[in-house]
Amino acid sequence: MSKINRPRFDNPLFVAIDTIDVQRAASLAKAVAASAGGIKLGLEFFMANGIDGVHRVRAAAPDLPLFLDLKFHDIPNTVAGAVRAVAPLAPALLTIHASGGPAMIKAAREAAAEAALRLGIDRAPAVVAVTVLTSMDDTDLMSVGQRGPASDQVLRLTDTALAHGAAGIVCAPTELVRLRARFGAQPLMVVPGIRPADAARGDQKRVMTPADARAGGADVLVVGRPITDAADPAQAAAEIAAEIAAAAELTGAA
Numbered sequence: 001m002s003k004i005n006r007p008r009f010d011n012p013l014f015v016a017i018d019t020i021d022v023q024r025a026a027s028l029a030k031a032v033a034a035s036a037g038g039i040k041l042g043l044e045f046f047m048a049n050g051i052d053g054v055h056r057v058r059a060a061a062p063d064l065p066l067f068l069d070l071k072f073h074d075i076p077n078t079v080a081g082a083v084r085a086v087a088p089l090a091p092a093l094l095t096i097h098a099s100g101g102p103a104m105i106k107a108a109r110e111a112a113a114e115a116a117l118r119l120g121i122d123r124a125p126a127v128v129a130v131t132v133l134t135s136m137d138d139t140d141l142m143s144v145g146q147r148g149p150a151s152d153q154v155l156r157l158t159d160t161a162l163a164h165g166a167a168g169i170v171c172a173p174t175e176l177v178r179l180r181a182r183f184g185a186q187p188l189m190v191v192p193g194i195r196p197a198d199a200a201r202g203d204q205k206r207v208m209t210p211a212d213a214r215a216g217g218a219d220v221l222v223v224g225r226p227i228t229d230a231a232d233p234a235q236a237a238a239e240i241a242a243e244i245a246a247a248a249e250l251t252g253a254a
C-alpha cells in the first residue's frame with residue numbers, strides 16, 4: 001500500500017454548509033472564506049446538486065480546501081467506484097463509514113490514490129472514516145446492536161480504520177484525549193459536534209466547545225449551524241476561528 005496521505009491544515013475550522021440551495025451555499029462559502037480553513041459539503045447538498053453544484057460553490061471560495069462528506073458505506077467494489085466518481089473534484093478530505101469494514105476501507109483508500117494518479121491530482125483525497133456519529137449516545141448505540149460505551153466503540157473502529165489505510169477518523173470531541181493517548185499525533189482527527197458555549201446542541205449529543213476540541217487534539221473542527229444559522233455567518237465564523245486560535249496558543253498546538 002502507498003504511503004498514507006495525511007494533510008495538515010493551518011486553519012482547522014471547516015464550515016459545514018448543509019443546504020440544498022446552491023446560491024445560499026455559495027454565498028455562505030464566500031462569507032466565511034476570510035476565517036475558515038475549508039468548507040464541507042455533505043449529503044444534503046450533494047443529493048440536490050451533485051458534482052456541478054460542488055463546482056459552483058468552490059468557485060465562490062476557490063482557495064478553500066474542500067471536505068466532501070458523503071459517508072460512503074457499501075460493498076468494497078461500490079465504494080471504490082463512488083470514490084473514483086468524485087475524485088475529479090479533488091477534495092482534500094473524503095468520508096467513509098469505518099463500520100463498512102477492512103476491505104471497504106482499503107478499497108476506498110486505494111481508489112482515491114489510483115484516481116489521483118490517473119487524473120494528475122497532486123494530492124489524493126485523504127480518506128477519513130466516521131466512527132460513531134456524534135448524534136448517537138450509548139443508548140442509541142445499543143439499539144443498533146453495537147457494544148458501548150460509545151468511546152470504546154470509537155476506539156475499536158479507529159483501530160480498524162487506521163490498520164486498513166484510512167488517513168484518519170471522524171469522532172466526537174469527547175473522545176479525543178483517549179484517542180490521542182492510544183494512537184498518537186499522526187492520525188488525522190476530524191471532529192464535528194462542536195458547539196460554542198452558548199449555542200444550541202440541536203441533534204448533536206457528544207459535544208464540546210471549539211476551544212476544548214482544539215485543546216484535545218482536533219486537526220479539523222467541523223462547525224455547521226452555529227455559523228450557518230447565525231444572523232451574521234462571517235462574524236460567527238470569525239469568533240469561532242479566534243476561539244480556536246487562542247486555544248491553540250495556550251496548548252502550543254500549531
Ligand SMILES: O=C(O)c1cc(=O)[nH]c(=O)n1[C@@H]1O[C@H](COP(=O)(O)O)[C@@H](O)[C@H]1O
Binds near residue numbers: 132
Ligand atoms: O462526517 C461528519 O462530518 C459528521 C460526522 C458525525 O459523526 N457527526 C456530524 O455532525 N458530522 C457532520 O458534521 C456537521 C455538523 O453540523 P452542525 O451540527 O450543524 O455543526 C454536519 O454536516 C454532519 O453531517
